[in-house]
Amino acid sequence: MSDSRKPFPFRDFEPQWQSRWENEKTFRTPGPGDADFDAKKPKYYVLDMFPYPSGAGLHVGHPEGYTATDIIGRYKRMNGFNVLHPMGYDSFGLPAEQYAIKTGQHPAITTAANIENFRRQLKSLGFAYDWDREIATTDPEYVRWTQWIFLQLYGSYFDETEGKAKPVAELEAKGWTRDQIDEVRLAFVANTPVWWSPDLGTVLANEEVEEWKSKGHTVERRPLRQWMLRITKYSQRLIDELDSLDWPDGIKMLQKNWIGRSEGAEVNFDVQGHTVTVFTTRPDTLFGATYMVIAPEHPFVSEITTAEQQAAVTAYQKACSSKSDMDRGDLNKDKSGVFTGAFATNPVNGAQIPVWIADYVMMGYGTGAIMAVPAHDERDHEFALRFSLPIQQVVQPFDDSDWQGYTAHGTAVNSGFLDGLPTAEAKAKMIDWLEGKGLGQRRIQYKLRDWLFSRQRYWGEPFPIVWKDGHHHAIPESELPLLAPPLEDYKPSGTPEPILSKATDWIQLPDGSIRETNTMPQWAGSCWYYLRYCDPKNTDRFISHEAEDYWTSSPHSSTPHSALETPHSGMVDLYVGGTEHAVLHLLYARFWHKVLFDLGHVRTPEPFQKLVNQGLILGEDGQKMSKSRGNVVNPDDVVSEYGADALRLYEMFMGPLEQVKPWQMKGVEGVSRFLARVWRLAIEEQDGESKISAKIQDVPCSDSTLLRTVHETIKKVGEDIEKLNFNTAISQMMICTNAFTQAEVVPLKEFTQLLKVLNPFAPHLTEEINARLGSSTMLSETEWPAYDPAALIRNEVELVVQVNGKLRDRFMISKDADEEAAKAAAFASPKVNEHLEGKTIRKIVFIPGKIFNIVAN
RNA sequence: GCCGCCGUGGCGGAAUGGUAGACGCCACAGACUUAAAAUCUGUUGAUCUCACGGUCGUGCCGGUUCGAGUCCGGCCGGCGGCACCA
Secondary structure, three states: OOHHHOOOOHHHHHHHHHHHHHHHOOOOOOOOOOOOOOOOOOEEEEEEOOOOOOOOOOOOHHHHHHHHHHHHHHHHHHOOOEEEOOOEEOOOOHHHHHHHHHHOOOHHHHHHHHHHHHHHHHHOOOOOOOHHHOEEOOOHHHHHHHHHHHHHHHOEEEEOOOOEEEEOHHHHHOOOOHHHHHOOEOEEEEEEEEEEEOOOOEEEOHHHHHHHHHOOOOOEEEEEEEEEEOHHHHHHHHHHHHHHOEOOHHHHHHHHHHHOEEEEEEEEEEEOOEEEEEEEOOHHHHHHOOEEEEOOOOOOHHHHOOOOOHHHHHHHHHHHHHHOOOOHHHHOOOOOOEEEEEEEEOOOOOOEEEEEEOOOOOOOOOOOEEEEOOOOOHHHHHHHHHHOOOOOOOEEEOOOOOOOOOOOOEEEOOOHHHOOOEHHHHHHHHHHHHHHHOOEEEEEEEOOOOEEOOEOOOOOOEOOEEEEOOEEEEOOHHHOOOOOOOOOOOOOOOOOOOHHHHOHHHHEOOOOOEEOOOEOOOHHHHOOHHHHOOOOOOOOOOOOHHHHHHHHOOOOOOOOOOOOOOOOOEEEOEEEEOHHHOOOHHHHHHHHHHHHHHOOOOOOOEEEOEEEEOOOEEOOOOOEOOOOOOOOOOHHHHHHHHOHHHHHHHHHHOOOOOOOEEOOHHHHHHHHHHHHHHHHHHEEEEOOEEEEOOOEEOOOOOOHHHHHHHHHHHHHHHHHHHOOOHHHHHHHHHHHHHHHHHOOOEEHHHHHHHHHHHOOOOHHHHHHHHHHOOOOOOHHHOOOOOOOHHHHOOOEEEEEEEEOOEEEEEEEEEOOOOHHHHHHHHHOOHHHHHHHOOOOEEEEEEEOOOEEEEEEO
């Protein structure tokens, strides 16, 4: 920046205010137990998704959400709330470890350096965090409670009748054996096909597979013994309890689709003495089931395949298992399958139907077997055509659509006792019939799978588990945290053997037991960090009852009907972050929270009451920012050239928070000019000396128009912050500033009111000006100004006259003008009369103070 | 294919069913300056007109309404998610 541009001296005062806030702990949040804690003060918990401290530092997407929450937090604070606005680091994870492999530096060292850099960057933006509550998921004290929560999961089961988690101790008391108990724990060991990535050296959760594949890593399906969390038990609650949350519909929809609830029935088919159960959402079409398909991996395949078909079946199974390594989508455009030689009996009509295997039926969903109704299912229809299998119509469309491949609802036909019934009734009747005969039952099916919770890498929380005599056992809570031993070599071996298995001394315990060597995924730490912020130093519990109680209490509403305050079933009042966590972190955290809720450790059923997704910031070229495109904007550069306030303000001025929008450096200049105008209103530079502008005078505001603009600004900025409409709030402050610029005199009181409403957006600049104007109290320690309704009143308003809805004239009129007065004025207008010529007036629509519309033809 | 979000000037974007384009950027002009930068003041949707003023205009087609960017129905285009889920 050239010196001749004379910007405001942000380089001098921004760091000064930052250190003052830090030294004076201005934004420290007192909590239960603190001497200065006031339990009567309403709380407001506003949370950011904490960052993964990568080596690259903050990108401009971080300050977008962080500034939004900072404005809300500062605003709530000025409105008398005890605001919890914390920050921390999601510091476990694969990239740190990958980096360690490359450089030979221990992940603890690189992670500490990265956190240091992130903290510096965050502080340079002037966020009002309570730094005393900062946490990192890698802190031993944090690991301890992550492991403790895991032990709660390990020590619980899901009681089906009560629909909630309970301690397994209750089962012990009832005389269950340990093997029986191990079968139902919420954290359990299973040997199932999982996604294994040889080059990452770890398994991945279903939810993570796409992300890593897109980064060029390979994954393959492989049966391995792994720790799982029984999230599926919460499927229905995870769907139902979304209703109580103030989340974007899109995110709710993503979670619902991911959980994937389907209602239907299980039907038992007899296949030559074996019972094969299928799941269907269309039991009403059972009469149209002309063949059956089971997944190639289905255990029954080997039992039912006839000798003649054995070779073909085995060959097909082999082909399918190798296929799973590759992208199935491309390979499965054409249906494939093989006849097993076996026949099933259709329970409803006794028909003998052939049993096929095909890879369009998957082992992982439902029962791994389907009844095929080719007349009314697209996939079955395609398959039947391909292999010339019979197609039997059982649904008559309501309209004149072709019944072939018709999948929507209709009327049952060729279906015995269902004939004539509409689909919904036919479904119910068929299920009743099946249940009556013991041939099937009503069934709800979910797509959600249990959560694969173990990883084979080093940089994660070790499981607090030991193995003895082939059984797993929890280690005593007194031994937490269980930290991973230092290792020289983190390199994955290419086998699913966890890295910790190299730490032979650590693994082996004196009593002969062996430590579990898997580690937890990065999600573990982020599942409960919002709880720890409430009581970050507690050494007795993950959160004290008192802290939990206070920070979950409903906020006392000082501003009714605010978008920021809704009835609470979640703890955090406002959570801001990206959509990328829709089915990952946001689902996992809800699940953990519900388990903690069931076990009585927290008192709300949900973690996050209101969720807002900030929109992605694109590069100046309208493309996603990426190193390879060279369109990445570094916040450090923006801060050094324009200052923190300009960066904050620009990110809020770009457009609606939730919208995707491109970066424009010219826009940063624009808001920087605005801030400079505010500065120059108060400060004059003369001969290198700066002094208070002569226009600033401590006198009553005599200009009623200016006064009205100021009060309109106070009103609008407050209302816009409540609605998270930061861009329009800033527009209004620009209008107000322009009004001051054009005024002869800038009254101190009104100017200070502008500084106050601007303070949450541009805290450094406003504090600096306020201090220079002689105030010894920081703006952030003052109350949010109230607007004076009397100052808003306009005596004259503009009345628009329309003829047939088209604007024809406008003029100023008294705000209280009635229809008669408006009519007189309107018909006096030559412009209006011109358009009325030769027409008959049919109707008059009068909206006082706004519109006078003459309908004529 | 299914689900969700979004289409407004040269650009980012404003508009409780009531003056479309606030505010900012860009551009142009004027003031200040020896000059430039910065700053301040204007103009700035398209089009016709010397002008007054008119006409058109919120992706497209239709509907409701005195009045539609906004509500309803049907398309088209872009972005994101899921994807043989029975």
